[in-house]
Amino acid sequence: MPAGLNRALFTVAGAVIAIVLAIAISSVAIIAAGASPLDAFAAFFDFGATPRAVSNGIATFLNRAVPLFIAGLAVAVGFRMNLFNIGVEGQYRLAAIVAAYVGSTFQAPAPIQIAVIIVVAAAVGGLYALIPAVMKVTRGVNEVIATIMLNYIAINLTSYLVRGPFAGQRAAGQLTTTTPQLPESAMFPNLNFLFDGFGLLPPTRGGGLWGFLIVAIVLGVVVWVLLERTRFGFNVKASGLNGPAALASGVNPKTMVIAAMVLSGAIAGLIGLPEILGDKGAFNSNFTAGLGFLGIAVALLGRNKPVGIAIAALLFAFLDRAQGALQIANVPPSVITIMQGVIVLLVVVANEVTNRLALRLEERRAAQELGRNTPVEVAA
Amino acid sequence: MSADTLATVKPAVELEGITKRFPGVIANHDIRITVQQGTVHAIVGENGAGKSTLMKILYGMQKPDEGTIRVNGEEVSFRTPSDAIDVGIGMVHQHFMLADNLTVLENIVLGAEPKKGGRLDTASARKRITELAENHGLRVDPDRLVEDLGVGDRQRVEILKVLYRGARILILDEPTAVLVPQEVEELFQNLRELKADGLTVIFISHKLDEVLGIADAITVIRRGTTVASVDPGEVTARQLAELMVGSELPTPETRESTVTDVVTLRVAQVTMEADGYHAAADLAKLREEGKRLLLDDVSFEIHRGEILGIAGVEGNGQSELIEAIMGIRPAHGGIELDGQDISEWSTLRRRESGIGYIPEDRHRQGLLLEASLWENRVLGHQTRKPARSGIWIDRRASKADTERIIKEYDVRTPSVDTLALALSGGNQQKLIVGREMSGEPRFLIAAHPTRGVDVGAQAAIWDHLRNARAAGLAVLLISADLDELIGLSDTLRVIYRGRLVAALDPSDITPERLGGYMTGAIAGDEET
């Protein structure tokens, strides 16, 4: 399909231009901070001097991308239907603590143990997302407000749970509150063997390269298939593009709101698992927060499509990884956040511009094929 | 015409060599038109001929690529509509340009607000509007929300907007498309008064007899260029049509009747409240309390092979009736399809059981504009062959079936992967008709099936409806085009304020009389 190819080329070109521009803008900031942009960009690609440092860096990079990707998917499922789920943040937090706790209460062979934890996390995330969905469907409560409020409520609930009913044993002198440690069978096997193939030392980084990467990839494929190939996906797309038309075609908007929101929440429930099953082995008060909000940026940057989200997540993770490297190069690490913001803005601006160009081309092509481009010569 | 300009009455508008290109399309090409002051000048042409584009250029909304515009003899160049407003041009657009959540007054003064000490001077605005309304016979309440107005009122607000700005040259782009004959006549009366006051009117319409009735001069545009300027006294509607399209005007005549005595759809005492559905509400009591009902005790039957037309001024319950039958909006009363009670069924189940639906607003309810044609083919058929296989959407079969529709219904498109928004309105409509006809529906709701569609496409759609009817389809036809309604229907009902007030025989009714029933001017007589 040449039209599609054309469009893809345009998109890529736009993204490249946008990233180049973003680099230019951050260079200005870096110079203003009295550092050298060259050093800074070298730092982004400098994964370290030793093979171990390099493999550590790669693991850090990919491990960061995994939760970002899942968060992006969760947000995107809502966006495909014009539902703005700001509540991913609260959903994954609550799901993570319940899953970590439930996983610590029993012991089973690894595949079962892990599967149960994943299912619990998805169920809790989905159920928590059901609240705003039901509020919207029955009372018309705007999901933006509801999920914002539910985020705060989730933070407090987890804090209550981790200190109270779900609190686990701590070593003397440890101040971090935590749920009980998961049994070994709950830890997701790592992918460190992959490094052998590249002649790198397996990373020493906590847990190495998290095996949850596999789950994320599978999840991405499943979500893609679900959204692009199934009836459900078609209904989601139709509802998102044109609500009244979807309604007239027999799609029940209430069911769809609930289904999409719960699906979004269920995916969100998995965001915290890579960290817990790959490294921490428990939910504790240092649990990484804020992935839900980053997920919004990742989803939008990836245009709500799994492949795009994967690219966006990798890009964000790539930038995030350089936190330490930049400081070692004496560059303020806040440049990373600026770059992320600028890239999001510029990529979508470039998208707009190239989209318009592509649309024009397509229109012109359509018109040409219909022979409409030449005015008829009448009444000479 | 004012008498002080004796010898040199300059033409109000002169357009010379106007050319406008859009990506891939030349909308206007070397257009030449001269409009004399104090006349009604009609412009006609088929869909997409470039009429609206030309008028937008004259109103400063679009810039011409070539050509000059002279207003009252002065050459002008507009950057924005304000420039056009400044030289006394006003435009009433093809689609209403009103903000629903603002009042009539606010809509009228917008952009030309009277101010007093920093605030909006509503008192003087109200006075001025009332004055204008009285002088030109355009009654509206300035403090009502536009949301609550009917089409006729909205049209008046649009004209008041223009007059309020002191326009001397009025552009009306298809102002009559949504009006009933009585309202059209009222509008024309207003226009004549305006003309008597020395104003110039440029008027666009697809209804050629209207054009002949009001215009002092006519310009015909075909494929973006002016092909003729004619005197309305010297041409017939038929000749005009041939100038426009180079072919004959089709008529929506139904030949022999195919009505059987098998009832396909039975609607019994369907009633709908205005303020939301209450299960098991006591309707008699509601009526007693004077509550407004959107549908009030509507009952009718449609037989196999019958087209039942419903005539009515927009906003009298047609949309609600459709939504009740489709199950989009809950209502009281019974709906039966082939003897089966479907009133509790979901929209999906109704569609699956053989109801087709051509919606009144194709962009709002009929299409996914940003999706491909084959995906639009799937819409409404997600659960049926060929679109579905198991939980999957069958892409190959859907595309193949879309190809079939494109061929059978002559949809002009490069491919099935083209986005729906790239199609012209007529082609979009043909796609919808084709889609709704596939899956062999037993019953079809056709709401304004040819609205805004040019003559060629119109004829094709009529043919399809007739053929399906002959094959046993029952059709509920709702249309604002009275000729279409009278020509296609086997039976005709009139809806007024949510009630079916008259049953008429299409073979001996004129559009004028029908209009009388629709506006309540002639009381319903319930002859059956």
Place this chain on the structure above:
Amino acid sequence: ACGGSGGGTTASEAPSAGAGSEAPKGGLKVGLAFDVGGRGDKSFNDAAYAGLEKAKTDLNADIKELSPAADGSNRGDLLRQLADAGYNPIIGVGFAYGDDIKKTAAEYPDIQFAVVDSASNGPNVTGLLFAEEQGSYLAGVAAATKSKTNHVGFVGGVENDLIKKFEAGFVAGVKSVKPDDKIDIKYLTPDGDFSGFKAPDKGKVAAEKMYQDGADIVYHASGDSGLGVFQAAAAAKKKAIGVDSDQRQTVKETDLQPVIMTSMLKRVDVGVFEFIKAFQGGAKGGTNITYDLKVDGVGLSTTGGEIDDIKDKLDAAKKDIVDGKITVPSKP
């Protein structure tokens, strides 16, 4: 230039000049990873940095300090990057490093690690613990002794176990002097939501209420939110007790300085510096070093001289604790 009471540091040059590759072989290379907020927080992290800087000037150490991302997700990575870059010893500032230090230390057994506020959890890990409860006990004694209304208050930033140590010590201190005193306690945010350390407005509202109800001295352990506590004290013309560093010196607002009766000092700078010094002397990890009253790792500041009149009482309490006559609880 930094706050805290490091003392001894003189005009500082750009901190990280000369770091990195030119480091002399075999020289002392100290890496430090901050808690969230990072360098320049004028508080906890900067106190740690003051110790590091002292090591640079006094011990001629080559230093490198890294701040984590805003979400704190890369604490472990920072430690590893320092380890991979050849730094030894490496210090993690804040109890949140406990877990990460444990793992990193196991991965790099040849490197010595230290963690501030958390116990040793490996043979090459030194726990740098502070007896906040003991210092807070003294603050409680001072407050109870000085209070005319027999009513004091405590504002905690985030309701986690670290801040609970402050609360426990303070309450015990107050009760030791006047068992019937009323003590108002308020936390600003729950565990896991660290915004409670950055909310002067909330601190102000909470303290205001305590003063309105009759408290005349409020002790805070709430980071930047303490500013609001001081403001409330100034508005009510009452007193407050600062935390971590000598806030009567570090708070620059001249109208707020007089309300800070004293501050509970937590000498993170001393802890960090002493650890580096001990490392240079060949010390190995696996143990905790507790900075308590005995070694003046915690204590009360005397700037302003407002507690000079009760010095005897405070010294007696301190002696009782040092001698083990009193064991201060670390949990409320």
Place this chain on the structure above:
Amino acid sequence: MTRLGKYHVALLGVAALILLMSLVRVVSGQNDITSSGTFAAALLLAVPIGLAGLGGLWAERAGVVNIGLEGMMVLGTWFAGWAGYQWGAVAALLAGLLGGALGGLIHAVATVTFGVDHIISGVAINLLGPGITRFLSEVFYKDGTAAADAGAGFTGSPAITSPAPSPSLPLLSDGPDLLGKLEGTHWFLLSDLAGILRGLTHEVNVLVILAVLLLPLTYFVLWRTAFGLRLRSAGENPWAAESLGVNVYRIKYIAVVISGAFAGLGGVFLVFVSTKYVEGQTQGRGFIGLAAMIFGNWRPGGLAIGSSLFGYASGLQLRSTGAITSFFLFGAVLLLAYLIIRVRRMLSPERPAELAARSAREYTLMAAAAAGTVVLFWLWLTVDQLPNEFVFITPHVLTLLVLLVASQRLRMPKADGVRYRRGEQH
């Protein structure tokens, strides 16, 4: 209902609410429910939310969704702190306004000129705000600078010089402080009224007065002037506005920049309260402000109610954990009142038609209300100390409950969030 009627109903509602609060206060003995301190705190906490919401209101009335309020507010705090420590409160005010407006300008360029999806642009600004401010701190406040000597660090500016004044109402809330005395008596209703009034008039920061005045000012500008009409028309139907010669781009630019400025002003207020910039001091208020604006149906009055509700609950929560438990009593009384009204309507001879047939649902509702009353009352009697985590969420839960109960007639501007391009009709 006529305008006057609506106004009266609102007044009656407020009176009933105060009566109820007074009742609950007397029964529970929790004086903080209507104390001047609580209302002062409520005002303090409501103002930044209200200002952010006002920012949202201006943008969304012009058809631009502004989820970037938080980022703009952050910019406001930084610039206010930076200018404030050098040149005083007025400079802080101006710089904060400009900082927020800068964020608004970025949003306007992206959404209006380039037609970018409004949410994406807002999210990007929420990333940029904290990034830029942290970066600026790292550049301007690094060791060795004059600012650092004055107490600045990467996470905070030096204190602003010459803070803004906080006047009181003479006689009543200051000096003899008549209201304060009356409040101190804890009489039924009278003390409550006195407490509320004193809380709203004692030592009120000038910026609070400014912020409160901005609400009627916004109403006046948006609903009573020509400019406001144009602005609203851009949010309802920009194509109609365009066709009448309104420069929609310009209007949108102005609205979004003002929106940013208001968010920035919210930041300035936070800086005034803390007397300096503290990294992270906005604490998600941009989002809460947005929620308050939606809660208030895109209107200044509703926004005021939304932010007051939130501010009140937050203030009460921070001041008194005990008072929160009396919300159980509050809820029980409300449910009881609802129950009584229902029963009376049920028993009245002329019950409306639609009620007659709905009795099954009616009975379930009433049973649920009765059960709720009992449970709440029981909770109030038995629970004397809620876990802190449940106290913290009071404002959020309350907002959700009010939304659930209040009838849902929210109507957002029709073209809100819609991409508008000149000459391209939808």
